[in-house]
Amino acid sequence: MKKFVNQPSAAVDDYVAGLVGAHREILEWDAENRVLQRREVPPRPKVGLVGGGGSGCEPTHSGFVGYGMLDAAAPGQIFTSPVPNQIVAATRRADSGKGVLHIIKNFTGEVMNFGMAQEILYFEDIDVAQVVVNDDVSIPDDGETAGRRGLGATVLVEKIAGAAAEEGRELSEVLALAQKVVSRSGTFAVGLSSCTPPARGKPVYQLAENEMDLGIGISGEPGRERVPMANAQEIARLMVDEVLSDLAPQEDAELLMLVNGMGATPHHELYLLAGELAAAAEAGGTRVTRQLVGNFVTSLDQAGAAVTFLELDQELTGLWDAPVQTAALRWGR
Amino acid sequence: MKKFVNQPSAAVDDYVAGLVGAHREILEWDAENRVLQRREVPPRPKVGLVGGGGSGCEPTHSGFVGYGMLDAAAPGQIFTSPVPNQIVAATRRADSGKGVLHIIKNFTGEVMNFGMAQEILYFEDIDVAQVVVNDDVSIPDDGETAGRRGLGATVLVEKIAGAAAEEGRELSEVLALAQKVVSRSGTFAVGLSSCTPPARGKPVYQLAENEMDLGIGISGEPGRERVPMANAQEIARLMVDEVLSDLAPQEDAELLMLVNGMGATPHHELYLLAGELAAAAEAGGTRVTRQLVGNFVTSLDQAGAAVTFLELDQELTGLWDAPVQTAALRWGR
Amino acid sequence: MKMMTDKNLTKTDLEGWILDFAGQIIEQHLVLSDLDAASGDADHGSNMERGMSALLKSVPDWDEVATPGEFLKEVGLHIVSSVGGSSGALYGTIFLRMARAVGDAPSINAGLLSDAFEAAAQGVAERGKVKQGDKTMFDALAPSVQALKAKLTEKKSLSEALASAAAAAEAGRDATFDMVARKGKSSYARENSRGFIDPGATSVAMLIRSAARTLG
Amino acid sequence: MKMMTDKNLTKTDLEGWILDFAGQIIEQHLVLSDLDAASGDADHGSNMERGMSALLKSVPDWDEVATPGEFLKEVGLHIVSSVGGSSGALYGTIFLRMARAVGDAPSINAGLLSDAFEAAAQGVAERGKVKQGDKTMFDALAPSVQALKAKLTEKKSLSEALASAAAAAEAGRDATFDMVARKGKSSYARENSRGFIDPGATSVAMLIRSAARTLG
Numbered sequence A, B: 001m002k003k004f005v006n007q008p009s010a011a012v013d014d015y016v017a018g019l020v021g022a023h024r025e026i027l028e029w030d031a032e033n034r035v036l037q038r039r040e041v042p043p044r045p046k047v048g049l050v051g052g053g054g055s056g057c058e059p060t061h062s063g064f065v066g067y068g069m070l071d072a073a074a075p076g077q078i079f080t081s082p083v084p085n086q087i088v089a090a091t092r093r094a095d096s097g098k099g100v101l102h103i104i105k106n107f108t109g110e111v112m113n114f115g116m117a118q119e120i121l122y123f124e125d126i127d128v129a130q131v132v133v134n135d136d137v138s139i140p141d142d143g144e145t146a147g148r149r150g151l152g153a154t155v156l157v158e159k160i161a162g163a164a165a166e167e168g169r170e171l172s173e174v175l176a177l178a179q180k181v182v183s184r185s186g187t188f189a190v191g192l193s194s195c196t197p198p199a200r201g202k203p204v205y206q207l208a209e210n211e212m213d214l215g216i217g218i219s220g221e222p223g224r225e226r227v228p229m230a231n232a233q234e235i236a237r238l239m240v241d242e243v244l245s246d247l248a249p250q251e252d253a254e255l256l257m258l259v260n261g262m263g264a265t266p267h268h269e270l271y272l273l274a275g276e277l278a279a280a281a282e283a284g285g286t287r288v289t290r291q292l293v294g295n296f297v298t299s300l301d302q303a304g305a306a307v308t309f310l311e312l313d314q315e316l317t318g319l320w321d322a323p324v325q326t327a328a329l330r331w332g333r
Numbered sequence C, D: 001m002k003m004m005t006d007k008n009l010t011k012t013d014l015e016g017w018i019l020d021f022a023g024q025i026i027e028q029h030l031v032l033s034d035l036d037a038a039s040g041d042a043d044h045g046s047n048m049e050r051g052m053s054a055l056l057k058s059v060p061d062w063d064e065v066a067t068p069g070e071f072l073k074e075v076g077l078h079i080v081s082s083v084g085g086s087s088g089a090l091y092g093t094i095f096l097r098m099a100r101a102v103g104d105a106p107s108i109n110a111g112l113l114s115d116a117f118e119a120a121a122q123g124v125a126e127r128g129k130v131k132q133g134d135k136t137m138f139d140a141l142a143p144s145v146q147a148l149k150a151k152l153t154e155k156k157s158l159s160e161a162l163a164s165a166a167a168a169a170e171a172g173r174d175a176t177f178d179m180v181a182r183k184g185k186s187s188y189a190r191e192n193s194r195g196f197i198d199p200g201a202t203s204v205a206m207l208i209r210s211a212a213r214t215l216g
């Protein structure tokens, strides 16, 4: 294993220290409760947004804490969802009287630990709502699995719900928007390598030099099927087909496209792929009117990429364009 | 080789297509001249900024074209500097009557091709100045080599000179600022892997599982020496020592720190390393008052990281903080 | 070896059980993570190891803890707040439900222990929305509880009953080899999850084997 | 085989040379990139291959090009505008300086060819700020020009002189093996650049060997 890491068991703490040090104007780390939170409490009450999940998927959620997105994040250990105590503390921090939205990626551990946190929070005077993000179209919706994973749509939910909260909307409206984003999003991911969790010190699995892994998630588990490597255009067509055949957007729909690297995929390859993905989507009649390209929902040092499409409408587009200032996403401020 | 790529020979074109498609509001590709340029011509004359270099180092320079940084960029083939014709065309495009600054990373090919472009431009009515960025402290300044390479300081030069140009300053002032940034910057890079140029299809060289490569550049050539892998704190101390012993900032200096990934190094590791780098720098008495962490001056899919320190003063800090809106760097707008 | 009877387990007995289990986990955690690597995310061992190491450090300080119920609750809270992931919630649930079942009894007899294990299995089923055959820890836990109950109903000694429970857990663990996962991260691999033993079933089999070794 | 005399090379002869060289490069480009991988950036072969493939495609359309000088200039401009990198500027300089040296002469005799090569070497020295021993293409080019001149001064045939030049270029190429690079990307490797043959010296030796084969 070759990584910039000290003690593997301290990987999350050491990362958070670096992140907070680099973004002091935005972030603060509550070490006791293990909560990453906005330095500045919002000037007037707003709906609070809390994200949480296993670490190793950065900048999700840590890099999205700040103006226009999350109020607090609860980072778990690598690939391990946070514990209920963290989620409870993050919720208390995020609450300014208008309630708190929990943004949960649909992974068993995350769902169960947020669930336990909600049992605890039941006894407190905080309105808590939850949205479960499950945009991964690679998992069939047949009840035979833990269900579709929460992948790239998480960023879109946090951005759009965050903008709505910043506007002062009520918890019910923010929740409805978050659910709308989930229901109008789909993601498909392709892995070109496995990844190496620091505590493990070796890759989770091996992919042959001529193989790619279709339908991967974000914590290193193997994907749906291994197929021979193809070129960018072929891969893009396959990915677009997987998402759009499931999402079935209106003809002529305006789409937001998130092209997401899994951690080790360089800028050059991601944008090259983005060009092919946009072309493939537009060949089907839709229009890609917003794009975000980069490593946003990652799986440590895995090579690979995912595409997320969100069927936009005027409201969603406006909230997407609204200002944001976090470690990993910034515009308009 | 597993990459998102079509024909290796089309890697640059396909990348540019994706980049421009994702950032239509900022960028435009002059396919005939192979120049990437700002879509909007500045409303009033300003000093033009042109960057150019081998591709594979993205987002340098392509991702830095836009408000507050470059007016045009000339991307060469992978690891191959652009040809003079491209540089000439980029210069013509960037000129709005106040002259053009060429930002050249000190690599033989880049210096020679910009040199040939200047011989051609000599006959045109455009003031051309050039700054040669050579911040790589891993190369001894003993005349026995091609000289210090231009690495992370390129981003700082482009940002700071770009902000000065945007303010309406004259070419001589913009040049002086660029030179000031170069003279107050130093960079040291560490590789954890080699990289794979698409046309080559295999890694440039091999690093053993327990080795790291000290003093690497940005086009895959082997570094100064291979040493056993160490932990993040040890690596950070070594890197900081290399740069600060060369740069010799004033005691109590305020430093800007750029922590730059080589392409395949994930957010988690970069920020973790950034924390250790800042701690090591501050242990020496300086203060790290600005940070930028991410993959900015890369070497395809190489794993590794570089640190650049710039000794700030009030003027440089102000120009650094000024608004910027490019594909890869954005704040204040 | 133990001087107590079969029937009345104290907090100290339970402590012996948990310390033994913690030792096993710490020793075997790489194996557990490797099992999780086959179709999951390769962290079951490191998750459990982190929790058990923290527990070992903290147990000596639990001065207030006197009753078996208090001890089990403390273990559960400790796991919930240090392990995370699916196993944190599930193992936490196991011990918290056992604690609830034994209440403030000063010691636990065989019947109460059996009830406690049954409550634990019930808790896992609820928290995980899981049933037998889904290829999870429940496939080790459920048959072991059935075996324990059956042996005690047959008036066998606790020692014998626990040995039978451990064997049932291990058989349940081994039976996961041929199953296709329907819950947890392994379920994403669908057909490809077949041909591997479930890591959570493996650690639960260790838990019951530990119980047989220390409480029987 | 050729029906011309030693002394008067036409544009067609030069075309034969360049097409031969281009063919060699295209055949050997992986070897050249591998040499560049040892201490450089592994692209010398692909750079040259790109330029030579483009050249091969474009040469048939150079209808206007009549004199040797025009041909050499066209080759130079073509390389400058298609290769990039160090070798683009340097090979471009080689041909542009040769073109300058031959001027508008309708054909080139041995003396003029030798002057043209000397101008080329001079051009590389200036553009690259390079001297012999720096472990670059100049270590193949400079001795080959010296050999060419020396043989012609000794009144040897152009054929013999070019053969000697090619041998000198190859010896110069091989001599780079033991050198430490002081120019170009390999220079960053310092001591570690020793023990490898310089890729640019290798392609230049191919250029001169081609000249010996086609012009001699």
Ligand SMILES: Nc1ncnc2c1ncn2[C@@H]1O[C@H](COP(=O)(O)OP(=O)(O)O)[C@@H](O)[C@H]1O
Binding pocket: A079, A080, A081, A108, A109, C036, C040, C041, C042, C043, C044, C045, C047, C048, C084, C085, C086, C087, C088, C090, C124, C127, C128, C129, C130, C135, C136, C137, C138, C183, C184, C185, C198, C199, C200, C201
């Ligand atoms: N829904 C569920 N019900 C019961 N057990 C489950 C469920 N989901 C997962 N498990 C168990 O959890 C184990 C994985 O635990 P662990 O790897 O620590 O957590 P994670 O899956 O969050 O990485 C699986 O091997 C399985 O036995």
Ligand SMILES: Nc1ncnc2c1ncn2[C@@H]1O[C@H](COP(=O)(O)OP(=O)(O)O)[C@@H](O)[C@H]1O
Binding pocket: B079, B080, B081, B108, B109, D036, D040, D041, D042, D043, D044, D045, D047, D048, D084, D085, D086, D087, D088, D090, D124, D127, D128, D129, D130, D135, D136, D137, D138, D183, D184, D185, D198, D199, D200, D201
């Ligand atoms: N300053 C120089 N003078 C002469 N030749 C040089 C100089 N720098 C590099 N070279 C030659 O260029 C070759 C490398 O060319 P190439 O790999 O195509 O370009 P780059 O170095 O830009 O990648 C080297 O092998 C060397 O022969």
Ligand SMILES: [Mg+2]
Binding pocket: A054, A078, A079, A080, A081, A109, A219, C041, C043, C085, C086
């Ligand atoms: Mg996990």
Ligand SMILES: [Mg+2]
Binding pocket: B054, B078, B079, B080, B081, B109, B219, D041, D043, D085, D086
């Ligand atoms: Mg090169």
Ligand SMILES: [Mg+2]
Binding pocket: C036, C040, C041, C042, C043, C044, C185
């Ligand atoms: Mg797991």
Ligand SMILES: [Mg+2]
Binding pocket: D036, D040, D041, D042, D043, D044, D185
């Ligand atoms: Mg090269």
